Amino acid sequence: MSDLVDIIRAIVQDELRALRLGDLGVVTSVFPHAEGDTYNHECSVQLRESEIELRKVPIATPHVGLVSAPRVGDLVLLSYIAGDPNRPVVIGRLYNDEALVPEHKEEELVLVGPYDADDETSIKIDAEQSVIVTSGKNVVTIKLDGDIEVAGEADLKIKVAGDVALECENCTIDASGEINL
Known part of the structure; x- marks a missing residue:
């Protein structure tokens, strides 16, 4: 046996x-x-x-x-x-000594652009469920059921083939230069 x-x-x-x-x-x-x-x-x-x-x-x-x-x-x-x-x-x-982990916090999801050492292009979802899209100095932040912020140092253009509707309670337009309507 x-x-x-x-x-x-x-x-x-x-x-x-x-x-x-x-x-x-x-x-x-x-x-x-x-x-x-x-x-x-x-x-x-x-x-x-x-x-x-x-x-x-x-x-x-x-x-x-x-x-x-x-x-x-x-x-x-x-x-x-x-x-x-x-x-x-x-x-x-x-990850290794050449491909390092992007900076992140607990309860945060981070996607960094392909092999971008400076994290200049990223999409983050933070612990408060805000979505932050960053591309260089341009940042779009969408807070869960809250504010939507668009910040940048270059021009902002909205161009569509159809209609544009803007509906809000109050509206403020502040320009240090010329406004054309």
């Missing part, structure tokens, strides 16, 4: 050694989806712990319709469908 258990144990251990659960890798090339191609976005990845490069690995997304391809040099996490090393998928990216 002991010999049978040892044989089964050896078979199970051998099968488990062949099973790949996950790896860290570095992106070596990127193949974003383009009009007319037959594949979704993919990238090639050099495994960090070996000399193996996996080519044209599919990239998972948290939502169909949302895309954010990694760039060459990004650290990524790979998983393998059914543990099969021939079926890798990039399931996420990790």
Whole structure:
């Protein structure tokens, strides 16, 4: 009986050694989806712990319709469908000493523009559920059931093909220059 258990144990251990659960890798090339191609976005990845490069690995997304391809040099996490090393998928990216976490507070969601070191382009939802869109010195703030503020240092233009209706309780227009109506 002991010999049978040892044989089964050896078979199970051998099968488990062949099973790949996950790896860290570095992106070596990127193949974003383009009009007319037959594949979704993919990238090639050099495994960090070996000399193996996996080519044209599919990239998972948290939502169909949302895309954010990694760039060459990004650290990524790979998983393998059914543990099969021939079926890798990039399931996420990790921050590292070159790609730092954007500044954020507890209970705050932050999306920073692609690899923008100065956080000059961002979308934030803060703990009070306000939405703040920033692009350089331009800021749009929408407070939950509250004020909507638009601030910037350049021109503000509203141009539509249809009608514009402005309805409010009180209206103040303050211009240090000319007003044309």
